[in-house]
Amino acid sequence: DTEVTQTPKHLVMGMTNKKSLKCEQHMGHRAMYWYKQKAKKPPELMFVYSYEKLSINESVPSRFSPECPNSSLLNLHLHALQPEDSALYLCASSQESASGRETQYFGPGTRLLVL
Amino acid sequence: AQSVTQPDIHITVSEGASLELRCNYSYGATPYLFWYVQSPGQGLQLLLKYFSGDTLVQGIKGFEAEFKRSQSSFNLRKPSVHWSDAAEYFCAVGAGNQFYFGTGTSLTVIP
Numbered sequence: 001d002t003e004v005t006q007t008p009k010h011l012v013m014g015m016t017n018k019k020s021l022k023c024e025q026h027m028g029h030r031a032m033y034w035y036k037q038k039a040k041k042p043p044e045l046m047f048v049y050s051y052e053k054l055s056i057n058e059s060v061p062s063r064f065s066p067e068c069p070n071s072s073l074l075n076l077h078l079h080a081l082q083p084e085d086s087a088l089y090l091c092a093s094s095q096e097s098a099s100g101r102e103t104q105y106f107g108p109g110t111r112l113l114v115l
Numbered sequence: 116a117q118s119v120t121q122p123d124i125h126i127t128v129s130e131g132a133s134l135e136l137r138c139n140y141s142y143g144a145t146p147y148l149f150w151y152v153q154s155p156g157q158g159l160q161l162l163l164k165y166f167s168g169d170t171l172v173q174g175i176k177g178f179e180a181e182f183k184r185s186q187s188s189f190n191l192r193k194p195s196v197h198w199s200d201a202a203e204y205f206c207a208v209g210a211g212n213q214f215y216f217g218t219g220t221s222l223t224v225i226p
Contacts (some may be wrong), residue, residue, distance in 0.1 A: 004158075017162075023122050040203070040219070041218070041219070042158070042205055042216035042217065042218055042219055043205075043222055045214070062186070067216060088156070091126065092159075094167070098210070098212055098214075099209070100147055100209025100210045100211050100212060100214055101144065101147045101209050102209070102212055103149065103161060103164055104214060105161065106158040106159040106160070107158050108149075108157055108158040109156070109157065109158045110177075111156065
């Protein structure tokens with residue numbers, strides 16, 4: 001089973017709202033990732049967790065706050081977003097710690113619209 | 116610096132025709148190479164990967180890719196394209212502790 005699930009599929013929020021995106025995997029993977037993807041562009045790495053610890057933060061604004069409660073679950077908390085944050089947010093996981101040799105498995109994404 | 120280039124932004128092929136999507140990379144050592152496909156509004160699905168060994172790699176959905184060290188390329192091929200292959204294709208390179216995506220190639224399939 002190589003499934004990564006993400007909820008919700010779609011999310012519309014105002015600039016003053018607080019919302020959370022959820023990602024789950026049950027493959028026993030120890031690294032999990034958040035990506036942001038704009039239309040017709042490749043995914044841009046935001047955060048990486050390895051063994052439940054934040055290992056990479058690609059200078060993401062503080063209005064995005066990741067959380068890894070356990071090895072199977074990854075959240076992305078959103079607060080005071082801007083319209084330009086509207087995008088597809090993808091979660092991925094890989095077996096071991098973040099490494100170029102690890103295959104990343106992606107979830108279906110959450111389509112976020114900020115009004 | 117490491118980089119991944121997909122020279123073709125958009126390709127249109129007829130259903131049943133053969134397909135080749137190009138990918139070139141820049142990296143000092145042998146990288147780990149991947150091809151992903153993304154249907155509209157969906158996540159990325161792994162088509163195939165190359166780590167070492169046989170330079171011709173078979174993947175899912177009838178795709179294959181060939182690693183050519185001398186050309187720093189990892190081109191994706193399919194002998195006969197189906198309408199359901201219309202999607203965005205991303206080449207990716209794993210180097211060090213980083214993962215680099217190419218800019219993607221959008222494939223249109225015409226009947």
